[in-house]
Amino acid sequence: MTVQELPGAGASHRVTPPPAWRPRTEAAPLLPDPEPYRVLGTEAADRLDPELMRRYYAELVRGRRYNAQATALTRQGRLAVYPSTVGQEAAEIAAALVLEEQDWLFPSYRDTLAAVARGLDPVQALTLLRGDWHTGYDPREHRIAPLSTPLATQLPHAVGLAHAARLRGDEVVALAMVGDGGTSEGDFHEALNFAAVWKAPVVFLVQNNGFAISVPLAKQTAAPTLAHKAVGYGMPGRLVDGNDVAAMHEVLTEAVQRARSGGGPTLIEAVTYRMEAHTNADDATRYRSDAEVEAWKAHDPVLLLERELTARGILDDAGIREARDAAEAMAATLRERMNADPVLNPMDLFAHVYAEQTGALREQAELLRAELEAEGEA
Amino acid sequence: MSTVAERAERAVKPATMAQALTRAMRDAMAEDPTVHVMGEDVGTLGGVFRITDGLAKEFGEDRVTDTPLAEAGILGTAVGMAMYGLRPVVEMQFDAFAYPAFEQLISHVAKMRNRTRGAMPLPITIRIPYGGGIGGVEHHCDSSEAYYVATPGLTVVTPATVEDAYGLLRASIASDDPVVFLEPKRLYWSKADWSPQSPAAVPGIGKALVRRTGTSATLITYGPSLPLCLEAAEAAREEGWDLEVVDLRSLVPFDEETVVASVRRTGRAVVVHEAGGFGGPGAEIAARVTERCFHHLEAPVLRVTGFDIPYPPPMLEKHHLPGVDRILDAVARLQWEN
Numbered sequence: 001m002t003v004q005e006l007p008g009a010g011a012s013h014r015v016t017p018p019p020a021w022r023p024r025t026e027a028a029p030l031l032p033d034p035e036p037y038r039v040l041g042t043e044a045a046d047r048l049d050p051e052l053m054r055r056y057y058a059e060l061v062r063g064r065r066y067n068a069q070a071t072a073l074t075r076q077g078r079l080a081v082y083p084s085t086v087g088q089e090a091a092e093i094a095a096a097l098v099l100e101e102q103d104w105l106f107p108s109y110r111d112t113l114a115a116v117a118r119g120l121d122p123v124q125a126l127t128l129l130r131g132d133w134h135t136g137y138d139p140r141e142h143r144i145a146p147l148s149t150p151l152a153t154q155l156p157h158a159v160g161l162a163h164a165a166r167l168r169g170d171e172v173v174a175l176a177m178v179g180d181g182g183t184s185e186g187d188f189h190e191a192l193n194f195a196a197v198w199k200a201p202v203v204f205l206v207q208n209n210g211f212a213i214s215v216p217l218a219k220q221t222a223a224p225t226l227a228h229k230a231v232g233y234g235m236p237g238r239l240v241d242g243n244d245v246a247a248m249h250e251v252l253t254e255a256v257q258r259a260r261s262g263g264g265p266t267l268i269e270a271v272t273y274r275m276e277a278h279t280n281a282d283d284a285t286r287y288r289s290d291a292e293v294e295a296w297k298a299h300d301p302v303l304l305l306e307r308e309l310t311a312r313g314i315l316d317d318a319g320i321r322e323a324r325d326a327a328e329a330m331a332a333t334l335r336e337r338m339n340a341d342p343v344l345n346p347m348d349l350f351a352h353v354y355a356e357q358t359g360a361l362r363e364q365a366e367l368l369r370a371e372l373e374a375e376g377e378a
Numbered sequence: 379m380s381t382v383a384e385r386a387e388r389a390v391k392p393a394t395m396a397q398a399l400t401r402a403m404r405d406a407m408a409e410d411p412t413v414h415v416m417g418e419d420v421g422t423l424g425g426v427f428r429i430t431d432g433l434a435k436e437f438g439e440d441r442v443t444d445t446p447l448a449e450a451g452i453l454g455t456a457v458g459m460a461m462y463g464l465r466p467v468v469e470m471q472f473d474a475f476a477y478p479a480f481e482q483l484i485s486h487v488a489k490m491r492n493r494t495r496g497a498m499p500l501p502i503t504i505r506i507p508y509g510g511g512i513g514g515v516e517h518h519c520d521s522s523e524a525y526y527v528a529t530p531g532l533t534v535v536t537p538a539t540v541e542d543a544y545g546l547l548r549a550s551i552a553s554d555d556p557v558v559f560l561e562p563k564r565l566y567w568s569k570a571d572w573s574p575q576s577p578a579a580v581p582g583i584g585k586a587l588v589r590r591t592g593t594s595a596t597l598i599t600y601g602p603s604l605p606l607c608l609e610a611a612e613a614a615r616e617e618g619w620d621l622e623v624v625d626l627r628s629l630v631p632f633d634e635e636t637v638v639a640s641v642r643r644t645g646r647a648v649v650v651h652e653a654g655g656f657g658g659p660g661a662e663i664a665a666r667v668t669e670r671c672f673h674h675l676e677a678p679v680l681r682v683t684g685f686d687i688p689y690p691p692p693m694l695e696k697h698h699l700p701g702v703d704r705i706l707d708a709v710a711r712l713q714w715e716n
Binding site: 133137146158160162187353359 | 459482491
């Protein structure tokens with residue numbers, strides 16, 4: 001049957017017009033520019049703030065050194081695991097630096113560096129990965145949510161917290177981080193939908209680093225870009241070069257300001273690349289070529305900034321040396337502190353399950369206490 | 379001197395469990411501005427069971443929020459709200475509708491206190507209408523308490539009376555820990571003479587109550603099965619059995635002392651609940667009673683539960699749910715002879 005033959009399909013049957021309906025939001029202003037936003041190496045770099053960029057440079061160098069040190073600690077058995085962010089330092093650090101003190105960061109398991117850049121003690125940040133407790137810090141004190149291992153589940157928390165803060169009249173923005181794989185999870189969808197409906201002051205930062213462990217983006221989504229997903233929720237989507245720290249800073253700052261001023265959430269996709277394996281337990285040579293990795297080396301975030309700043313006379317050899325020396329000092333301190341064995345109290349196993357221990361837990365705690373005493377006597 | 383209005387307020391009147399639950403939320407919200415109610419349809423409609431009726435009108439949309447239809451999102455955003463110092467009271471419309479929120483419940487709600495060494499407790503109350511007996515179609519009648527009681531970090535309570543509906547819900551909202559508050563939907567319209575201003579003393583969460591004293595055997599039950607057990611106890615008198623009935627009220631924490639003391643007195647026990655028997659709460663209770671009361675027991679601890687099947691269609695549910703006859707048959711089997 002052709003369309004013409006379908007009953008009611010002919011124009012003459014259309015007696016009454018369809019009910020008036022308009023989309024609530026025009027899609028066009030929400031659509032991301034399909035070309036990732038860049039500052040370094042473009043005319044936009046003329047307006048760089050030298051002082052801010054020197055600070056970013058020092059943080060990037062420190063972040064790169066932190067990644068190297070943490071990876072070394074896994075080889076020495078001091079960390080159970082470390083998901084490296086080598087190649088992603090620009091996105092990690094910009095995410096931390098654009099926030100004000102009262103704002104909240106909601107990191108994923110890979111975002112230790114963002115937490116450290118926000119000022120968290122590196123040893124406290126690594127507690128989860130060392131294995132002595134799940135969260136090594138008080139989230140309220142630092143306004144950093146626990147590093148979330150389940151994917152995308154921290155995103156609705158960010159929405160709820162930002163919503164609660166707004167209800168209380170506080171100018172708090174929540175910045176939530178997730179990877180490209182995490183955008184396939186249901187919680188990603190629910191978080192973005194709630195945030196847009198509630199106009200919650202949230203910034204969603206997707207770091208598209210190419211792979212969810214081994215699965216490339218092409219097998220993760222059929223969307224033109226991850227930033228395009230924003231349109232379906234009624235929030236703006238922004239595509240940015242995640243290795244360009246100046247571009248990251250601009251785009252994130254704009255989104256944070258938009259959120260703070262009541263404009264609602266933004267979805268940002270930072271296009272970047274994970275230079276190392278998913279973790280030390282992963283073999284990246286199974287799913288990607290050396291040529292691909294080599295090509296990304298030329299687009300290294302530290303290199304991009306260093307080149308731009310030295311060409312403009314904002315950074316000189318002394319400045320580079322100073323940043324590297326500071327990073328070495330940080331690494332030496334971290335190494336030394338991580339080499340000390342943490343002192344653990346097994347009775348803590350029962351200390352934080354309920355506000356008031358249940359009878360069953362009291363019994364089990366007694367059992368463990370007796371076992372520890374017997375061990376002590378043996 | 380009290381005013382006429384205040385005296386009227388205090389007057390003992392018939393009230394339903396549904397009204398007591400509404401009143402508990404209303405009073406908690408009036409006393410504490412950090413209490414927020416959220417869920418699908420809880421605002422304008424007052425909930426599909428009308429348990430949140432009138433709250434949006436009294437407290438406004440900011441505190442009684444119609445959320446998008448997404449259970450993980452409802453509970454996940456409630457986590458963030460609790461992280462910022464609010465006390466969300468979340469409604470999951472029906473028992474089986476809570477399943478999409480399980481990852482939030484198990485990986486975050488139950489563990490946040492533990493993960494943060496006590497720095498970040500989550501005072502969230504999750505209200506879930508549960509159980510059958512109302513002729514609901516599939517996915518509307520599950521008894522999912524075994525999932526909740528198997529998750530460390532969750533408190534799990536379920537009222538069986540109008541008084542307890544009020545008292546336990548107030549206690550749950552006041553708790554600094556997340557509470558799964560299971561509402562026996564077939565008892566929503568059960569009535570009792572009750573006044574919110576003078577509720578009988580409700581012991582806090584974690585206390586079981588002997589609802590009927592007896593000497594021949596103990597029926598251990600909770601929530602929707604309590605009225606059934608009381609009915610069975612009356613019927614058993616004709617057979618010469620004097621049954622004691624213990625209402626657990628709280629599954630976690632479990633009031634082992636009250637249960638053990640009762641069984642030691644009577645020497646015989648039957649656990650009764652709607653949830654399936656295999657791996658159900660009754661299995662745990664029977665094991666504990668056996669461990670603690672072995673030398674007092676005259677017979678094995680028996681269980682009368684729903685069958686180990688997916689919840690049946692409404693026209694067959696009467697065959698699945700424990701009934702008075704099935705309880706009396708179990709009681710008869712307690713005349714154990716070696």
